[in-house]
Amino acid sequence: RKPAGAPDKSLARPVTKVGIVGAGLMASQLALLFVRRLEVPVIMTDLDQERVDKGVAHVHAEIDKLAAKGRLDQDRVNRYKALISGDTTKAGMADVELVIEAVFEEMSVKQQVWAEVEAVVSPECVLASNTSSLSITQMASRLEHPERVVGLHFFNPVAVMPLLEVITGERTDEATLATAFAVGRQLKKTTVLCADSPSFIVNRLLGRFMSDMARIVDAGTPIDVADQGFAGIAPMPPFVLMGLVGPAIALHNNESLAAAFPDRFYVSPALRRVVEAGKRGYYTQVEGRTVLDPEVLALQ
Ligand code: 3HC
Numbered sequence: 352r353k354p355a356g357a358p359d360k361s362l363a364r365p366v367t368k369v370g371i372v373g374a375g376l377m378a379s380q381l382a383l384l385f386v387r388r389l390e391v392p393v394i395m396t397d398l399d400q401e402r403v404d405k406g407v408a409h410v411h412a413e414i415d416k417l418a419a420k421g422r423l424d425q426d427r428v429n430r431y432k433a434l435i436s437g438d439t440t441k442a443g444m445a446d447v448e449l450v451i452e453a454v455f456e457e458m459s460v461k462q463q464v465w466a467e468v469e470a471v472v473s474p475e476c477v478l479a480s481n482t483s484s485l486s487i488t489q490m491a492s493r494l495e496h497p498e499r500v501v502g503l504h505f506f507n508p509v510a511v512m513p514l515l516e517v518i519t520g521e522r523t524d525e526a527t528l529a530t531a532f533a534v535g536r537q538l539k540k541t542t543v544l545c546a547d548s549p550s551f552i553v554n555r556l557l558g559r560f561m562s563d564m565a566r567i568v569d570a571g572t573p574i575d576v577a578d579q580g581f582a583g584i585a586p587m588p589p590f591v592l593m594g595l596v597g598p599a600i601a602l603h604n605n606e607s608l609a610a611a612f613p614d615r616f617y618v619s620p621a622l623r624r625v626v627e628a629g630k631r632g633y634y635t636q637v638e639g640r641t642v643l644d645p646e647v648l649a650l651q
Contacts, residue, residue, distance in 0.1 A: 357532060357544065358525045358528040358529040358532060359525060359529055360529060360532070360533065361529070362525050362526040362529035362530075363526070363529040363530045363532065363533035364448060364475060364477070364526060364529075364530045365448065366389065366391065366448045366449045366477075366530065366533075366534055366537075367391050367448060368391055368392045368393075368394070368446060368447045368448065369385050369389070369391060369392070369393045369394070369447055369448075369449050369450070369451070370393075370394050370396070370441070370443070370444035370447040370449070370450040370451070370468070370472075371385075371393060371394070371395045371396070371450070371451055371452075371453065372396055372397075372441070372450060372451070372452040372453070372454055372464050372468065373395075373396075373397060373406075373452060373453040373454040374395045374396070374397035374402050374403050374405065374406025374407070374437060375397075375402075375406065375453065376409070377453040377481060377505070377507070377509070378395060378397075378406060378453040379395075379406045379409040379410050379413070380413075380505075380507070380508065380509035380510065381451060381453060381481065381505060381509060382395055382406070382410050382435055383410050383413050383414070383509075383510065384505075384509050384510060384538055385538070386410070386431045386434045386435060387431065388537055388538045388539060389534075389537055389538070390430075390431075390434070391434065392434050392436070393434060393435055393436075394436050394437070394438060394443045394444060394447070395407060395410075395435070395436070395437045395438075396437070396438050396439065396440065396441055396443075396444070397437075397439065398439065399439060400439055403437035403438065403439055404437065406437060407435055407436070407437040410435050411432055411435070414428055414431050414432055415428070441467055441468055441471045442471065444468065444471050444472055445471050445472065445473075446473075447472060447476060448473075448475070448476055448477065448530075449476065449477045449479060449530070449534065450468050450472060450476060450477070450478050450479065451479040451480070451481055451503055452464050452465070452468075452478075452479070452480050452481065453481040456482060456483065456484070456485065456600065456603050458485055458486075458489060458490065461480060461482065461485065461490050462490060462492075462493055465478055465490065465491070465493075465494055465500070466493065466494070469494050469495060469496070474495075474496050474499070475499065475526075476499065477499050477501060477527050477530050477531065478491075478494075478499055478500045478501070479500075479501050479502065479503040479531065480500070480501075480502050480503070481502075481503060481504060481505055482502060482504065483504060483550065483551075483554050483600060483603075483604060484549060484550040484551070484554055484603065484604050484607040484608070485607070486520075486547055487500060487501065487502045487518050487519070487520035487523065487547045488520040488521040488522065488547050490520070491520050491522060491523075497520065497522040497523075498522050498523060498524040498527060499523075499524070499526075499527045500520055500522075500523060500527070501517060501518065501519065501520065501523050501527050501528065501531045502516065502517065502518025502519075502520075502545070502547070502551070503515060503516075503517060503518075503531060503534070503535075504516040504517075504518060504545075504551060504553075504554075505540075506553065507595055507596060508595075513540060513541050514540065514541050514543065514553065515535045515538065515540035515541065515542045515543070516542075516543055516545045516551050516552060516553065517531045517532060517535065517542050517543065517544050517545065518545045518546075518547055518551055519544060519545070519546065519547060520547050521547065528544070532544075549607055549608055549610075549611035549612070550604055550607060550608055554604050554608075555608065557604075558601075558604045558605055558608045558616060559608075559615070559616065560584070560585070560589065561589065561592075561593060561601050561604070561605065562605045562608070562609075562616050562617040562618070562619065563617065564589045564590065564593075565605075565617065565619030565621065565622050566617045566619065568590075568619075568621065568633070569619050569620065569621050573643055574588070574589065574590065588641075590632060590633040590634050591632075591634060591641065593632050593633065594631055594632030594633075594634060597631075598622060598625050598626050598630065598631070598632055598633075599626050601622065602618070602619075602622050602623060602625075602626050605617070605618050605619070605622070606618055621647070625647055628646075628647075630644065630646070630647055632644075632647075633647050635647075
């Protein structure tokens, strides 16, 4: 289905409590954003207590950093911290109006998460995926109420990047889209409506850029990491950007795009080895300088 434009604002449902599935880095950034902008309780869940505690601690630490910069007074610090909670079950999500998931980029994992969430929440609760490339239609296909599933794709760093992609699945209804747009406005993001197509808008463009960068390096040309401006094409050097996104996400994005458009996307064998070796990217810090990681070069 082609997006037909912004939905009717009057159909938006209020969001007074938010559930987040996953307590990793993206999930923690989302929790902070929702607490700051919506000022509503946010419950984070993950598979074990250690991950939950780490996620909640990360949000608390980010709140403290904002306070140290003079951006939050003590009253807000206390209030925001009190709004964040964590759990290993989804029981606390029974009364939320919006759940956003930021778990591993694997269709079966996402489908499993939504099945578990659907068993707990009300039929109107909006289920939003922060997937960067997977199909919203397929993700919703096994649910009793697929019409309340939508994509809300945020960019890293979540606090700073202005864009929010709202992805409509084939069965996503107007009230769900209206709620997604209303939430985007409350979060002070620029919301754009996207059809459910591989990697949506930004990651499809970025994927091409990243896959060609990897192709150049694979062909033996090192890319100058010191070129911060990179001819104005990117706000940071491309492989530093890949480190920010995470090489596993970048690889996954390129694999999905190469599967959909084999003639246009390149999957770098070196990038695959970087991910398998658990590296954070192509570059590393040596004596305060960013340099091509010799261990990654050895992997090529
Ligand atoms: N968290 C929170 N705030 C951050 C931050 C972070 N990780 N990194 C930077 N900031 C804030 C700083 O506090 C600063 O805020 P202030 O001006 O209010 O003090 C502001 O961002 C600018 O930071 P700096 O001056 O330190 O540095 P830069 O001007 O170089 O900006 C940047 C840093 C915003 C990260 C910029 O380099 C940038 O835009 N990089 C590109 C990021 C990008 O393209 N992201 C999209 C990746 S794709 C994606 O996420 C999709 C996924 O599905 C793969």
